[in-house]
C-alpha cells in the first residue's frame with residue numbers, strides 16, 4: 545500500500561497524479577481527490593485469482609459512494625497474465641453481498657448472477673482501466689513467465705477522504721513502519 549510515499553519528489557510533482565485527479569473530476573465531479581494508491585503483483589505462474597468483487601465491499605459505508613480506481617499495468621496485461629475482467633453496467637447497480645474467500649482472510653468475493661456478462665479488458669503498459677467502487681471486476685491467474693505488476697490510484701470526494709480518516713480508515717497508512725515516511729505523506733495528502 546501507499547507506494548507514492550516512496551516517490552522522491554512526491555505526488556505534488558507528478559504529472560500522472562495530476563492527470564488522474566483531473567480525469568476523476570471530469571468523470572465524477574470537481575470534488576474528486578486522491579485517496580490512496582497501491583501496487584498489486586501477480587508472480588509468474590501464480591495460480592491466484594482475484595475473485596469477482598466490488599471495491600466498495602472493502603470500505604466503510606460512506607454517505608457519498610463516488611469512487612474511481614485507475615489501474616495502470618506496468619507490463620502489458622492480457623488474459624494470460626491476469627488482466628482485468630469487468631461486468632459491463634455493474635457500476636450502476638447496488639452493492640452485492642460479499643464474503644471473505646476463506647474464513648479469516650481479507651480478500652472479499654461475491655457470486656456472479658446469470659445475467660452478469662464478465663468480459664476481459666486487456667490493456668497494454670502505458671494504458672489503464674478505470675472502474676468505480678461498484679464495478680464488478682476480477683483478475684485471473686498469471687500463467688505467463690513474467691510477473692504482472694499494476695499501479696493503482698484511487699480517488700473519491702475530498703470530504704469522503706476526510707470522513708474515512710475521521711473513522712481511522714486510512715487504507716493501511718498506519719501500518720507503514722517508518723514515522724519519517726508517514727510524516728512525508730501526511731504533508732502531501734489530499735491537496
Ligand SMILES: O=C(O)CCC(=O)C(=O)O
Nearest residue numbers: 584594599615683694696
Ligand atoms: O490487480 C489485481 O489483480 C486486482 C485488482 C483489483 O481488484 C482492484 O484494483 O480493485
